[in-house]
Amino acid sequence: MRLDRELTCAQLVELVTDYLEDALSPEDVERVEEHLVFCDGCTNYLEQMRATVAASGRLRTEDVPPELQERLLTAFRDWSRA
Amino acid sequence: MIAYKFLDAGRIAPFTRFQWPENEWVSADRLAPCKAGVHACRVRDLPIWIDDELWEVELGGDVVEYPRKVVASRGRLTRRIDAWTPALADEFAAMLVSHTRRRFGSIPVLSGFVVDIARFRATNRVPIAGFAAARAAELSGGPRAYEHERLRQAAWLAERLAIPA
Amino acid sequence: MQPEDRRVVEALRAGDEAAFMKLMREYGPMMLRVALMYVSTRAVAEEVVQDAWIGVFNGIGRFEARSSLKTWIFRILTNTAKTRAQREGRSIPFSSITSPDGEDGGAVDPERFLGSGERFPGHWGTPPRRWGPDERLLSAEAQGVVDAAIAKLPPAQQAVITMRDVEDLDPEDVCNALDITETNQRVLLHRARSKVRQALEEYMR
Numbered sequence: 001m002r003l004d005r006e007l008t009c010a011q012l013v014e015l016v017t018d019y020l021e022d023a024l025s026p027e028d029v030e031r032v033e034e035h036l037v038f039c040d041g042c043t044n045y046l047e048q049m050r051a052t053v054a055a056s057g058r059l060r061t062e063d064v065p066p067e068l069q070e071r072l073l074t075a076f077r078d079w080s081r082a
Numbered sequence: 083m084i085a086y087k088f089l090d091a092g093r094i095a096p097f098t099r100f101q102w103p104e105n106e107w108v109s110a111d112r113l114a115p116c117k118a119g120v121h122a123c124r125v126r127d128l129p130i131w132i133d134d135e136l137w138e139v140e141l142g143g144d145v146v147e148y149p150r151k152v153v154a155s156r157g158r159l160t161r162r163i164d165a166w167t168p169a170l171a172d173e174f175a176a177m178l179v180s181h182t183r184r185r186f187g188s189i190p191v192l193s194g195f196v197v198d199i200a201r202f203r204a205t206n207r208v209p210i211a212g213f214a215a216a217r218a219a220e221l222s223g224g225p226r227a228y229e230h231e232r233l234r235q236a237a238w239l240a241e242r243l244a245i246p247a
Numbered sequence: 248m249q250p251e252d253r254r255v256v257e258a259l260r261a262g263d264e265a266a267f268m269k270l271m272r273e274y275g276p277m278m279l280r281v282a283l284m285y286v287s288t289r290a291v292a293e294e295v296v297q298d299a300w301i302g303v304f305n306g307i308g309r310f311e312a313r314s315s316l317k318t319w320i321f322r323i324l325t326n327t328a329k330t331r332a333q334r335e336g337r338s339i340p341f342s343s344i345t346s347p348d349g350e351d352g353g354a355v356d357p358e359r360f361l362g363s364g365e366r367f368p369g370h371w372g373t374p375p376r377r378w379g380p381d382e383r384l385l386s387a388e389a390q391g392v393v394d395a396a397i398a399k400l401p402p403a404q405q406a407v408i409t410m411r412d413v414e415d416l417d418p419e420d421v422c423n424a425l426d427i428t429e430t431n432q433r434v435l436l437h438r439a440r441s442k443v444r445q446a447l448e449e450y451m452r
Contacts (some may be wrong), residue, residue, distance in 0.1 A: 009370025041374025
């Protein structure tokens with residue numbers, strides 16, 4: 001037996017992306033936040049998810065290879081001279 | 083309209099991490115643009131949002147009611163409710179232990195909640211102590227009993243905090 | 248127009264090579280990584296990037312900043328990539344994008360939650376730890392873990408998380424680039440992030 005509005009942790013972890021994307025209705029945002037107040041586990045999970053996004057953001061994409069850089073610079077010169 | 087607001091230590095909003103100024107009007111557009119506005123508790127919502135600091139807040143503009151809070155277009159922290167201290171939070175948790183023990187201490191499945199709540203109190207986890215007491219009530223008497231227990235908790239807090247219920 | 252964008256656009260129009268090189272080093276890596284999602288070989292991806300830059304040059308005179316320069320360049324790149332992919336006979340870059348990618352598992356192993364006989368059913372049995380500002384998250388090792396986790400994702404999830412979280416592109420731009428709805432995008436992002444989080448959690452134990 002469970003209140004309709006109560007979220008379990010198992011449900012909350014499925015809502016985390018929508019919560020971070022501001023895609024939840026105000027009522028569901030309230031249900032999530034109400035749960036976070038008393039649930040250290042879910043609070044930590046949300047923090048871990050934020051840390052994960054931040055870690056992805058720090059990944060360095062490898063530079064454009066030098067030969068391609070040269071070709072692009074040539075193309076730019078050709079264009080700006082025209 | 084007068085309402086209440088729980089904040090993390092240092093007047094920090096727990097979800098937006100916005101730091102509230104004292105006695106200065108804050109309007110919704112100053113906060114993250116995607117948020118709905120200034121969130122606040124009515125007395126009956128107090129047990130739901132327990133946090134380090136409790137403030138009285140004056141709300142202005144449009145006020146929308148939600149199941150467990152109100153949202154206004156602007157708000158101003160007017161005074162800190164000094165009566166809300168870690169000691170009072172612990173008394174609240176102690177009350178929950180003894181109340182739950184009185185009601186459910188001798189009932190097989192529900193008596194387990196008494197142990198849970200005592201453990202939550204011992205580790206300073208006051209909000210979940212409140213939730214657990216309400217859950218125990220709910221398992222015994224359904225969703226209405228959950229609400230009733232939460233209102234009882236709110237009334238206890240209002241009385242100890244000397245705020246009009 | 249953002250002041251920085253305006254400065255760059257004017258410099259390009261004036262033929263400023265240093266400005267171009269800087270812009271190319273800033274967005275080139277992203278363009279190449281994204282092009283590789285659409286076409287089959289690295290050589291073709293490099294051609295796509297080159298063609299896209301030519302598209303940028305040809306359009307820069309008309310660029311009106313209805314969007315940011317980054318978004319505009321990204322759109323030219325993805326349009327170029329899509330056209331090229333079609334020519335190669337790959338009409339949908341990710342066939343799995345709108346059909347279920349074979350996943351019905353949740354974000355977290357269900358074993359970690361309490362069962363229905365418990366006093367708190369569905370609550371954490373083994374709750375996640377607080378990481379806080381842990382230095383290990385900034386380490387090269389952690390980066391390797393994240394990189395590897397992303398590389399193992401099915402193509403559609405990999406595309407979304409790379410565009411959104413690695414390359415910091417806007418949701419709308421990602422939806423247009425992949426021809427998916429906002430809802431599809433969120434589902435894919437959710438699955439991808441869940442797996443990467445799990446990999447990081449194992450590393451952080």
